[in-house]
Amino acid sequence: MKKYPLNQVKYYTRFRDMIEGLAENRENLPAISWFTRRSEEEGVTLGQLRDDVRNLQERLVSLGLSGKHIAILGENSYEWLLVYFAATYCGAVAVCVDIEQPNETIEQMLQMADVDAIFCMKSLEEICRRYAGKEKKVFFLTGKEKGLATVRTLINEGAQLRDNGKINLQIYEQVKPDATAAIVFTSGTTNYSKPVMLSQEAILTNASDALANVAIGKVAFTSLPFYHTYGLTCSVLSMLIGGAHLYINGNLKTVMRDIQLAKPHTMLTVPLMLETIHSRMWMTAEESGKADGLRMLLNIRRLLFKLGYKKSGKQLDALREKCFGTIRLIICGGAHMNSQIMEEFSYMGVLVLQGYGITECAPLVSVNRNRANKLDSVGLVSAHSEVKIEDGEILVRGKNVMKGYYKHPELTAEAMKGEWFCTGDVGEIDKDGFLYITGRKKNLIVFKNGKKVSPEKLEEKIKKIPLVQDVIVYGAASGVSTDDVQVAASVYPNKEKTEGMTSYEILENLQSEINQINRELPLYQQIQMVNIREQEFSKTALQKIKRHLV
Numbered sequence: 001m002k003k004y005p006l007n008q009v010k011y012y013t014r015f016r017d018m019i020e021g022l023a024e025n026r027e028n029l030p031a032i033s034w035f036t037r038r039s040e041e042e043g044v045t046l047g048q049l050r051d052d053v054r055n056l057q058e059r060l061v062s063l064g065l066s067g068k069h070i071a072i073l074g075e076n077s078y079e080w081l082l083v084y085f086a087a088t089y090c091g092a093v094a095v096c097v098d099i100e101q102p103n104e105t106i107e108q109m110l111q112m113a114d115v116d117a118i119f120c121m122k123s124l125e126e127i128c129r130r131y132a133g134k135e136k137k138v139f140f141l142t143g144k145e146k147g148l149a150t151v152r153t154l155i156n157e158g159a160q161l162r163d164n165g166k167i168n169l170q171i172y173e174q175v176k177p178d179a180t181a182a183i184v185f186t187s188g189t190t191n192y193s194k195p196v197m198l199s200q201e202a203i204l205t206n207a208s209d210a211l212a213n214v215a216i217g218k219v220a221f222t223s224l225p226f227y228h229t230y231g232l233t234c235s236v237l238s239m240l241i242g243g244a245h246l247y248i249n250g251n252l253k254t255v256m257r258d259i260q261l262a263k264p265h266t267m268l269t270v271p272l273m274l275e276t277i278h279s280r281m282w283m284t285a286e287e288s289g290k291a292d293g294l295r296m297l298l299n300i301r302r303l304l305f306k307l308g309y310k311k312s313g314k315q316l317d318a319l320r321e322k323c324f325g326t327i328r329l330i331i332c333g334g335a336h337m338n339s340q341i342m343e344e345f346s347y348m349g350v351l352v353l354q355g356y357g358i359t360e361c362a363p364l365v366s367v368n369r370n371r372a373n374k375l376d377s378v379g380l381v382s383a384h385s386e387v388k389i390e391d392g393e394i395l396v397r398g399k400n401v402m403k404g405y406y407k408h409p410e411l412t413a414e415a416m417k418g419e420w421f422c423t424g425d426v427g428e429i430d431k432d433g434f435l436y437i438t439g440r441k442k443n444l445i446v447f448k449n450g451k452k453v454s455p456e457k458l459e460e461k462i463k464k465i466p467l468v469q470d471v472i473v474y475g476a477a478s479g480v481s482t483d484d485v486q487v488a489a490s491v492y493p494n495k496e497k498t499e500g501m502t503s504y505e506i507l508e509n510l511q512s513e514i515n516q517i518n519r520e521l522p523l524y525q526q527i528q529m530v531n532i533r534e535q536e537f538s539k540t541a542l543q544k545i546k547r548h549l550v
Contacts (some may be wrong), residue, residue, distance in 0.1 A: 001372055001432050004210040006383060010241060013177035013201040015088035020268070022240055023050040030245040032078055034257050044078065049085075056151065057086035062161055063137065066171050068116035069183065071095040072141075073106065073124050076226050076250030079141040080150040081236065084182075084226070088200060091175040096227040097329045098193070100541045103127045107218075111197050113406060114185045119151065121306070160540035177201035183406050184229055186359045187540045195406040196227070196359050200372055202549040206362040206400040207237035209382035213367050214353060216242050217265025217329060221258070223249035225541045229363035230333055234355075235268035244425045263326045272333040272543040274352065277323055278341045283496065294319075301347035312349040331367070332541035333357055336437065336460065339375040354403055356437060358423050360415065362400040365423075366435045377434040387429065388420070393441055394427045395420040426454065443547065445475035445485060451488060451524050458517075458527065462489055465513045467506060469494040470537050473547060476529055488529035492536055507532055 003175075012018040022031070023046040033043030044052065060066065070087045072094060074080050087094040095113045095464040097106060099121070110118070110131045117137040120128045125138070125148070132138045141152045161167075181200040185193035209235070220239045224231030239246045247262035249255055259267070285291040297315055312320065333355040342352040351370065356378035357363030365387065368379035381387045385398035397419045404412035415422055426439045436525075439454030446452050455473035462471045470492040475485035491510060498506050510530055537545040 001374070003432075004369075004371060007215055008213040009208045011208045011522055012204045012241070014175055015085060015181060015200055015204065016090075016172055016175065017413055018204060018237075019050055019053050019085055019089055020243065025048050026243075029243075030481060031240065032081065033245065033247050033262070034078060034249070035247075035254070035261055037254075039257065039261060041261065045244065052082055052155055053085045054091055054157045055162060055397050056082055057090040057158070058161050058167065059154040059158035060086055060092060062166070063117075065092055065117055065137075066090045067092060067478070068251070069093045069095050069114050071088070071097055071110055071113065071115040071118045071120075072227070073097045073099055073118060073128065074121040074141045075099070076223065076231075076248050077141060077299050078248070080250075081120075081248075082151055082155075083141070088181045091179060093180050094186045096182055096232070098185060098187075098225070098541055099124065100225075101193075107131050109185055109195070111195070149385070160313075175200070178403075180403060182232075184227070184359055187228065187542055187544060194408065194411060196285045197403040198362050199403055201363045202400050202402070203229075203233055204237065205384050206364050206382070207233050207241055209400070210234050210238040210355075210367060210386055211242045211365050212383050213358055213380065214329075214331060215370050216244055218244060219247070219260050219262065219264045219326075220244040220266040220268070221247045221249070221264035221327075222268045223252065223255050223258075224270070224334075228542060229359050230268075230357055230542065233362055234331065234333070234357070234364060239266075239268075250480050259327070260325055265326060266329045267327050268331045270543050271332060271337040272335075274330065274332060274341055274345070275338065277343070278338075279496075280493070281319070281323055298344055298347050302343075304502050305347065312347060316348045320350060323348070324350055327352070329370075331355060333367075334457065335544050338460070338463065342375050356425075356435060358396075358425070360402040360421050360423075361396050361398075362402070364400065365394075365396055368434075374430075374432075374434050377430070377436050379435060380433055381435060387435060389428060390417075392426045392428075394423045394435070394437075394454050397421070445473075445487060447485065447524060453525050455487075458487065458489070458525070459503075461517050462491070462514065462527075465510065467497050467509055467513070470545065472537065473527070474547075486528040487526065489527050490531050490533055492533040503532060 027047030029046050031044050031046045031049045033041055035041055071091050072080055072083050084094045095115055097109050107127055118128045119139045119141050121141055122143055128138050138148060140148045143150055178199050180197045181203055182198050183195050185195055210236055222235035224235045225234045249258045285294045328350060330352045337354045345352050353368040353373060355367030356365050364382050365385055366379040366381045383398055385396055388395050401421045425437055425439050427435060427437045429435055439456040443455050444452045445455060458473045459471050462468055468491055472490045474488055476488035478484055478486045493506050498535045514527050514530060539545055
């Protein structure tokens with residue numbers, strides 16, 4: 001596969017420079033938009049975004065919060081982003097808290113990060129007040145409730161300070177590129193989340209690196225949670241730096257409505273959404289008796305693609321319009337993506353680019369490119385990162401790597417080998433420089449004879465069975481010793497595909513399909529136990545299964 005030059009992109013090392021730079025000579029261009037419950041569009045220009053951030057950070061400085069830890073607890077919103085930008089602008093540390101966690105965990109996160117002030121949504125007021133007591137400040141992100149100031153209140157107060165000339169420029173000059181900009185908690189697929197410290201330069205360099213690899217459209221859409229690095233760095237910062245008009249969504253119930261209204265070219269998402277679209281597409285085709293025709297169309301497209309003819313044709317264009325609207329480019333991360341789904345979407349004229357990231361790397365490590373894309377790979381390593389494989393494990397070094405875990409030097413020492421961050425992911429790099437993820441080091445099933453099995457590879461095969469919604473493969477004890485195990489699969493069935501079937505019928509069908517898979521596997525890798533789950537797996541906000549709870 002031929003390589004081609006990286007895209008030209010602007011790099012920033014401080015958030016203040018980015019906010020000011022975005023609006024320079026482009027004040028009237030649209031920046032961020034969203035839709036109300038009544039489907040009314042609201043939004044701000046780059047100039048309005050800059051002014052709101054300037055005024056809000058001015059008020060934060062006057063409250064003595066420069067250099068302090070400011071937590072943000074809320075669903076995606078413009079106000080969420082304003083607090084993040086204002087905090088990083090004036091040298092405070094934005095503490096990004098996952099609101100999907102139990103209240104007890106949220107309170108622990110606030111304590112772990114030594115939070116000095118909180119901006120929260122109304123429903124989280126009680127837990128925030130309990131943590132804050134009388135000493136720490138609590139504000140609302142939005143609303144008109146009495147008793148607590150809102151982001152808009154502070155913006156107006158900051159504007160008055162600026163009008164009166166009360167600006168402390170010294171504070172801005174003290175904010176260095178290596179200053180901690182954010183504390184972000186790891187996604188929680190393990191039994192606890194760790195507070196990751198990311199510098200201003202790490203986050204901003206990573207955002208621009210994403211653009212150097214991927215050419216985006218003029219209009220972009222995201223519903224990814226901002227409290228994760230993928231949702232913030234790649235779907236917000238990258239889009240703004242790249243000059244896209246960004247539409248944001250904070251309510252999963254209105255995602256499809258908002259996509260239709262926004263008419264984006266580019267969307268950032270996780271595999272679950274694409275799997276859902278793909279499943280519904282085929283269910284509709286089957287119910288209408290058009291599944292065979294669709295298979296024939298896709299097979300023809302597969303042949304034409306191999307011959308270099310890339311246009312999708314009228315019938316597939318109509319299907320794409322129905323499934324995706326105006327979307328032509330999808331950037332997908334957070335978990336492994338099924339290559340067959342990506343291939344079928346490409347025949348419809350939708351390019352899906354898979355990437356790989358981890359919170360400790362701000363997060364992007366690698367991503368496929370518009371004209372250099374291998375479906376089974378997670379792409380080429382980003383410009384300011386280096387990757388090496390050591391004993392099968394992926395190690396990363398570069399400007400994007402974390403400063404460490406906040407107040408956990410022992411955890412930092414465990415995760416770092418000098419300048420190299422140990423990801424815990426198992427992978428390989430091919431001759432063209434494309435990175436492949438083959439599993440998690442801690443998830444490997446190890447047998448008494450020393451052989452190892454990556455459960456993720458088996459899960460990928462099982463997930464192709466139509467009756468399967470989700471699956472976890474693990475080593476089930478089969479003897480006295482801890483390494484006397486056999487390969488087992490816990491399956492959560494697709495409720496729509498198994499409607500009307502008894503548990504016995506589901507299990508019988510699954511076993512038949514898994515027997516087919518086993519015939520292609522070495523004896524030690526074969527799945528020897530299958531059980532059916534009644535309830536869905538517990539997942540993170542990026543839809544990764546929490547393995548430690550299985």
